[in-house]
Amino acid sequence: MTDVLAPPARPARPSRAKSDDSYDDVVDMFVALATMPAESHEYRRQRERIVNRCLPLADHVARHFGRRGEGLDDLIQVARLGLMNAVNRFDPDKGPSFIGFAIPTMMGEVRRYFRDYSWSMRVPRRLRELHVQIGRATADLSQRLGRAPTASELSRELGVPHEEIVECLVAGDAYQLDSLDAPRGSDGSGSTRSVADGVGGLDPQIEHITDREAVRTLVSGLPQREREVLHMRFFESMTQSQIAERIGVSQMQVSRILASTLQSLRDHLD
Template sequence: MTLVSSEATDRQTSELPEVADPSQVAPRDARELSRRFFEQLTVLEEGTPEYQYVRNTLIEMNMSLVRFAAGRFRGREPEEMEDIVQTGMIGLIKAIDRFELSREAEFTSFAIPHIVGEIKRFFRDTTWAVHVPRRLQEARVHLARATEELRGRLGRTPTVKELSELMSLPEDEVWEARLAANGYNAASLDAAISTSEDGESVLQDFIGTQDTTLELVEDFHALAPLIADLADRDRQIIHLRFVEELTQDQIGEYLGVSQMHVSRLLSRTLARLREGLLTT
């Protein structure tokens, strides 16, 4: 890391644009500002007040990336969503500390995988691999204790009937608890699997496909502010066409205009959004 004098660092940080509230910076503005702040971060001495100011501003300016990534996991309890956002912030901070301008890549593209990866690790470490009803989660704990107790007494693995008697549960519920226990841990995609043809492969060779939609993450992030800048009617037409999935005829009937007029408005709006994406 290049070290410069205190006077020089003061001059460099003073040349940065003053951001009154970094957390309120629009995503498209944050992209350009972030590059300028990263340029300063590379020449500042770590641990100095100037370095901390630049780093903290970068974190606040890019909090929208965390909210965007956390949106993938919407529908959970409010308390859990708070944990998700906090975990995503850890991923953002790691991305800022590891990002290098020499990569010639947008920080957005670099940060999103770090944020999502951190959130997924949170789920892996703190939750069940698959959703299991709470009563079966509790039954699994009792089953584990009963199994250990009987194994100690009998010197062997207990039968379902023996577990049923000790736990005071019907045998079918003991079976359910055993099945539920399988949902607590998931096999690693790197787990080795023996095959008759080529000797050994890993689990990921046999399941899943490449998620091509990941390439659209940055486009969606850049598109949001462009849509927000549209006129109300244009934004409404976009919503009706691509969210409600109405036809142009149905949109025209809804708005009280002709299908041809809807077509012209839609083409003009899409052209504007396309141009905005290409110039951001």
């Protein structure tokens, strides 16, 4: 009777292969790789199997950094480059876990990419590295304080001088630059203003740049005495009498030199 009333035994759940989560099978693949000649076709095929086995791991690392302003496709390529470096350098005799070696290698490659290549403008390396530290400290302090931390609070948290924190925060604006055509609200008339509308202004002397450069070339081709007379008159603000005394001629000759030289320059410009 007891056997009749007893509930039927439930079938045991199939256990997941340990290698699916831990990548322990990769170490065995490396052990097999070490027995193959490095120039052989079998060696290349085995190495390719290891890389393909670990590609999901690299993609997971890339997605971890996916919301920091860079395209996911670019980050996947960088993480996979780190994976290749890990495969090339991993030695199963020195460490039993490939994950423990590969993940820091891939994350380091992605962090170097952010540090060295993702800035829109060239910024000193020390500021790029400090920018990463400030980002982490800002998240921790914001959670603790319930608000965004000040530069002084970041300085105390990181043990970095206040001036360097401020310099890095200013430099952080160069991480991603806005397009000059990006909208910046509207003006009083309701028209949309762009970034370019608030950056600088039109140089009133811009039209004279071509003339100045043309005159510079013509003046450099004048005889030495004419160049000296022009320099003394227009750059040293000397009178014709002072120029005449310096070069040992009459004031009238200085007047004729100036007149003929200026006329020659005008003719060439026209």
